[in-house]
Amino acid sequence: MSVQAVCDDLAGKQREIIRTYEELHQLAEPSWQEEKTSGYLAARLRQAGLAVRTYSGHFGLTVDIAGEEEGIVGLRADMDALVQEVNGQVQPNHSCGHDGHSTMVLYAALAIASAGIRPKKTIRFLFQPAEEKVGGALQMMKDGALDGVNVLFGVHLRPIMELENGTAAPAILHGASASVHGTIFGLQAHASRPERGKNVIETAALLVQVLQNVRLKEGCPFSVKMTQFTAGGETSNVIPDRATFKLDVRAQTNEGMDELLEKLKHLFYHVGSLTESRIEWSLPGGVPAATFNDDAAKIMRDAISRVLGAENVASPCISPGGEDFHFYTKQKPEMAGTMLGLGCGLYPGLHHPEMKFDKTALTAGAQILATAVLLAAGEEEG
Incomplete structure (x- = not known):
C-alpha cells in the first residue's frame, strides 16, 4: 500500500x-x-497485532513497527489531563488536547499496521505520561524509549488565534518556561511599631515593582510574573516575618531564559539587601525552548502539503507556552525533531475549562502524522 492509501x-x-x-x-x-x-x-x-512495551513505575508505553534498515523514526503523544476547576469542581480535564494527540498517534499507528507496510526504518510510537507536570519526557528517555531514535515528531492542537481550521504548521516554537519558588525572611513586630520589624509584604511589593523593570538583551520576548503569594497569620496587627511566593518565568529562547534567571539571582539579592530581608529561592522545574530543525520541518511541511494542500501550510507557530517535548531534542541534539501545529478551530483557548475544537480535524492530523513518519522512514508512493 502507498502513503496515499494509508491516508x-x-x-x-x-x-x-x-x-x-x-x-x-x-x-x-x-x-x-x-x-x-x-x-x-x-x-x-x-488488537491490531502490535507488541506493546510498558515501563515500570509509570504508564508510558511504546510500539515499534520494525523496519528493514537501521534507524528509528519516532512519533510521540502525551496522555495526561490538566487538573483544574470545572463548574465549581476541581477535577482532571482534557483542556490541553492530549486526548486528541493520543487519538491521532493511535490511528497513525493502526493505519500503518493494517496497511502491512514494512518501512525502511523502524517507526516507534510513544505514548508519554506527565507532560503537564514536566517529568514525562525525561522519564521516557531515562527508560530508553528514545534509544536509537534519529527523527522525532510530535503534535499539538493550536488555538484559532494562531492557526485557522484546515491549516497546519510544520513546527511549533515554544518558549522556555520555569517556576521559581521563593521565601522572604523578615522580622516580626507589633503593627503599632512597624519600625521594629521588617515587613515581608513590603519586600514582596518592592519585588513586584522591580520585576516590571527587567529587560533582556536583543529584545528577546519574555515574561516574569508573581503568581502566588502567602504571608502572615489570622491577625491584622502583626508585622509578618515570613512569606512565600512563586514566579512564572518565560523566555522565547534558552539563552534568554539563562539571562533572565541570572538577572533574578541578582535582583533577589539586591531587594533583600535594600529591605534588610533575606530572599531564598529555588528552581524546581521548567522546560527548554524549542530548537528549530529544518530537516524535520521539511518532512512535516511535505506531509501537510500532501494532506491539506500547499496553500494550507502555515508558517511555524511561535508560542510563549512551554512543552516538555523539547527535552527530547535538547537532551539529544543530534536527533531531528519537530511538532506539528494543527489548526482545528480551537477556542476559547488551551487550558480553558470549556475548550472546544473541530473534531473532524483529528482525521487530517492522523493523516499528516502517518505521512510524516512514513516519509521519514523512507516510504514513498508506489
Whole structure:
C-alpha cells in the first residue's frame, strides 16, 4: 500500500476516530495516573497485532513497527489531563488536547499496521505520561524509549488565534518556561511599631515593582510574573516575618531564559539587601525552548502539503507556552525533531475549562502524522 492509501484508509475512519477521542476524553487522568488511558491505548494496539512495551513505575508505553534498515523514526503523544476547576469542581480535564494527540498517534499507528507496510526504518510510537507536570519526557528517555531514535515528531492542537481550521504548521516554537519558588525572611513586630520589624509584604511589593523593570538583551520576548503569594497569620496587627511566593518565568529562547534567571539571582539579592530581608529561592522545574530543525520541518511541511494542500501550510507557530517535548531534542541534539501545529478551530483557548475544537480535524492530523513518519522512514508512493 502507498502513503496515499494509508491516508485514504484514515479518511474512511473519521467517525471511529471521533468516537475514540470521545472515549479518551472521558478517561481524563492527572499526570502519573494515566492507568485507564494507557490501558485503553495498549488494548487497541494489541488488537491490531502490535507488541506493546510498558515501563515500570509509570504508564508510558511504546510500539515499534520494525523496519528493514537501521534507524528509528519516532512519533510521540502525551496522555495526561490538566487538573483544574470545572463548574465549581476541581477535577482532571482534557483542556490541553492530549486526548486528541493520543487519538491521532493511535490511528497513525493502526493505519500503518493494517496497511502491512514494512518501512525502511523502524517507526516507534510513544505514548508519554506527565507532560503537564514536566517529568514525562525525561522519564521516557531515562527508560530508553528514545534509544536509537534519529527523527522525532510530535503534535499539538493550536488555538484559532494562531492557526485557522484546515491549516497546519510544520513546527511549533515554544518558549522556555520555569517556576521559581521563593521565601522572604523578615522580622516580626507589633503593627503599632512597624519600625521594629521588617515587613515581608513590603519586600514582596518592592519585588513586584522591580520585576516590571527587567529587560533582556536583543529584545528577546519574555515574561516574569508573581503568581502566588502567602504571608502572615489570622491577625491584622502583626508585622509578618515570613512569606512565600512563586514566579512564572518565560523566555522565547534558552539563552534568554539563562539571562533572565541570572538577572533574578541578582535582583533577589539586591531587594533583600535594600529591605534588610533575606530572599531564598529555588528552581524546581521548567522546560527548554524549542530548537528549530529544518530537516524535520521539511518532512512535516511535505506531509501537510500532501494532506491539506500547499496553500494550507502555515508558517511555524511561535508560542510563549512551554512543552516538555523539547527535552527530547535538547537532551539529544543530534536527533531531528519537530511538532506539528494543527489548526482545528480551537477556542476559547488551551487550558480553558470549556475548550472546544473541530473534531473532524483529528482525521487530517492522523493523516499528516502517518505521512510524516512514513516519509521519514523512507516510504514513498508506489
